Amino acid sequence: MKPFKPSVPSQASRLPQPALPRPARPPLARRHFLRGLGGVTLGLPFLEALAPRSARAQAATTIQRFGVFFACNGVDMTRWFPNGEYGALTPEHLTGTANEALAPFVGKLLFPRGLHMAPRAGGRDPGGGDDHGRSMAIKLTAYPAALDTALATGPSVDYVLAQAINPGPAGARRPALNLMVGRPAGFAGLDYISYSAPGQAIAAVNNPWDAYASLVALNGTTADSAEARERIQRKRQSVLDLVQTQFERLRGLPLSSGDREKLDMHFTAVREVEVQLSATGLACVDADLETRAAPFQGNTAFATEEPQYPAVADLQLDIYALALACDMTRVATMHFDRGSGGPTFRWDGMSHEYNHHKLSHGKVRDDCFGASTENGCDNVAGYADMLHDIDRWHAGKLGRLLQKLDAYVEADGRTVLDNSAILYTNEMSDGKLHSFMDLPYIIAGSAGGRFRQGLYYPLGPEGQTDRSAPHNRLLNTLVNALGVPSTWFGLPEGTSAPTMQGGVYDALLV
Numbered sequence: 001m002k003p004f005k006p007s008v009p010s011q012a013s014r015l016p017q018p019a020l021p022r023p024a025r026p027p028l029a030r031r032h033f034l035r036g037l038g039g040v041t042l043g044l045p046f047l048e049a050l051a052p053r054s055a056r057a058q059a060a061t062t063i064q065r066f067g068v069f070f071a072c073n074g075v076d077m078t079r080w081f082p083n084g085e086y087g088a089l090t091p092e093h094l095t096g097t098a099n100e101a102l103a104p105f106v107g108k109l110l111f112p113r114g115l116h117m118a119p120r121a122g123g124r125d126p127g128g129g130d131d132h133g134r135s136m137a138i139k140l141t142a143y144p145a146a147l148d149t150a151l152a153t154g155p156s157v158d159y160v161l162a163q164a165i166n167p168g169p170a171g172a173r174r175p176a177l178n179l180m181v182g183r184p185a186g187f188a189g190l191d192y193i194s195y196s197a198p199g200q201a202i203a204a205v206n207n208p209w210d211a212y213a214s215l216v217a218l219n220g221t222t223a224d225s226a227e228a229r230e231r232i233q234r235k236r237q238s239v240l241d242l243v244q245t246q247f248e249r250l251r252g253l254p255l256s257s258g259d260r261e262k263l264d265m266h267f268t269a270v271r272e273v274e275v276q277l278s279a280t281g282l283a284c285v286d287a288d289l290e291t292r293a294a295p296f297q298g299n300t301a302f303a304t305e306e307p308q309y310p311a312v313a314d315l316q317l318d319i320y321a322l323a324l325a326c327d328m329t330r331v332a333t334m335h336f337d338r339g340s341g342g343p344t345f346r347w348d349g350m351s352h353e354y355n356h357h358k359l360s361h362g363k364v365r366d367d368c369f370g371a372s373t374e375n376g377c378d379n380v381a382g383y384a385d386m387l388h389d390i391d392r393w394h395a396g397k398l399g400r401l402l403q404k405l406d407a408y409v410e411a412d413g414r415t416v417l418d419n420s421a422i423l424y425t426n427e428m429s430d431g432k433l434h435s436f437m438d439l440p441y442i443i444a445g446s447a448g449g450r451f452r453q454g455l456y457y458p459l460g461p462e463g464q465t466d467r468s469a470p471h472n473r474l475l476n477t478l479v480n481a482l483g484v485p486s487t488w489f490g491l492p493e494g495t496s497a498p499t500m501q502g503g504v505y506d507a508l509l510v
Contacts, residue, residue, distance in 0.1 A: 062412050062448040064482050065324050065420040066161050068140065069401065070193050070335035071394050072132075073342055073360040074431025075440050076387040082111055082456045089454045098391030099442070101399040105406070107454040108417060110443040112508060114460025117436035118470030118490070119144045119497040126496050131434040132339030133189030135427045140193050140333075142472035142490020142500070150189030153198045154490065157475045162331040164484045177329045179211055179320060180204035181313045182337030190338045204335060208315040258409075265407060266325075310347050313397055321404035325416045336394065339427045340366065350389050359383045359390070360431030387431075398424060402444055414448070421447040421478060437464050439471060443478075443508070450481040452510055459505055470501050477504040 082093035127144030143154030192201035342356030368377035460469030476489035
């Protein structure tokens with residue numbers, strides 16, 4: 001796609017303007033926003049020209065970010081982890097694995113191995129919900145699911161970090177951006193990975209238009225906001241047109257070639273999101289967008305078994321990247337569908353007959369387990385290869401996110417990816433066993449130099465063990481690496497979860 005070019009100014013706007021006295025330049029925030037009609041705001045990447053003069057003579061302050069990429073139903077364990085010995089990670093480690101698409105970022109990846117979920121599932125520790133619900137509730141909270149609601153009984157790591165590191169005054173910081181691809185199930189515990197408090201689930205946004213409108217502040221109720229929506233939805237204008245006045249002022253600054261390149265890349269990315277929205281049928285430029293998008297909002301049915309699914313996935317990932325790069329939020333999550341369900345993959349070279357959950361058990365029905373083929377519980381021939389293809393597809397989407405984050409260069413010379421910790425996690429490890437042991441994890445980015453990079457490292461033994469490397473300690477490691485001192489994360493020590501641990505995994509940190 002060609003870089004975005006703003007609309008041509010009218011003849012009147014080209015006339016010479018009277019010179020205005022230049023006000024004293026106050027200290028400026030590290031990030032800036034273009035503001036336009038109806039309160040529309042559009043974040044900008046870091047630009048040297050907009051940095052405070054004093055900051056140019058000082059070491060640049062690193063802004064850290066945290067993100068989650070969450071998949072469900074487990075993975076094909078035989079081909080997910082890196083090949084070869086522990087230690088320095090090379091592209092060859094990923095060759096032939098589900099994560100081969102991540103090879104371009106091999107120097108910015110950390111694969112910890114041998115982690116188990118804590119509290120544990122499978123009846124080993126107290127808690128409600130089925131195995132899928134427990135795993136979704138516990139994975140980002142390290143709190144068990146409640147017996148009555150199957151909802152997590154504590155806050156999730158994304159909420160905790162948003163309250164600590166996001167812009168805004170203490171007690172009123174911006175929330176995390178929580179996104180979803182797929183449809184909510186309507187069953188307690190299976191729809192959520194994020195929580196603000198015990199039993200207080202945070203519903204992720206599965207409609208890209210809602211996510212995008214929130215990103216550019218198009219959800220206001222004023223007359224100007226209504227006009228802004230009108231101009232975008234019915235007159236087919238870009239949000240970039242609504243901030244054109246400030247855009248022109250910005251372009252008039254003595255920008256370096258590097259700053260101009262960043263702006264072109266950024267505005268092109270915004271325009272690509274808008275064009276993709278149009279292509280999905282959830283377009284911000286379609287005349288009847290609000291009516292057509294309404295069925296995709298809230299908990300209503302979402303068509304996950306159509307080609308729309310991968311298009312929505314790309315959109316959500318692009319919005320995720322824009323939000324982090326422009327400091328709209330420093331914390332974001334995205335989960336693909338839900339446990340005990342998921343789409344039937346019929347795109348990008350896949351033509352599956354059964355949905356993700358059935359394939360995770362290798363069975364033709366969702367309620368079939370184990371090796372028995374009685375009562376219609378037939379096996380699915382070649383299901384392991386199908387799971388591997390799904391894992392590869394997810395890795396490709398993670399690669400898309402990392403590529404976009406790595407394209408933005410920060411004031412400190414690092415990229416947005418370098419200053420982030422993007423956590424890949426899954427509801428389970430081996431979906432057929434409903435296993436919560438030897439969990440698949442990736443940390444992409446070093447959180448501004450805090451995490452080791454290009455490393456495959458054993459925190460515990462491989463296989464079915466639940467004693468040596470609890471995941472609640474990994475969550476505590478992430479919290480500390482992102483500047484929030486903490487000695488423990490999750491269910492308090494000594495409360496019926498004997499495998500949980502405090503402290504951090506020092507071996508993962510620089």
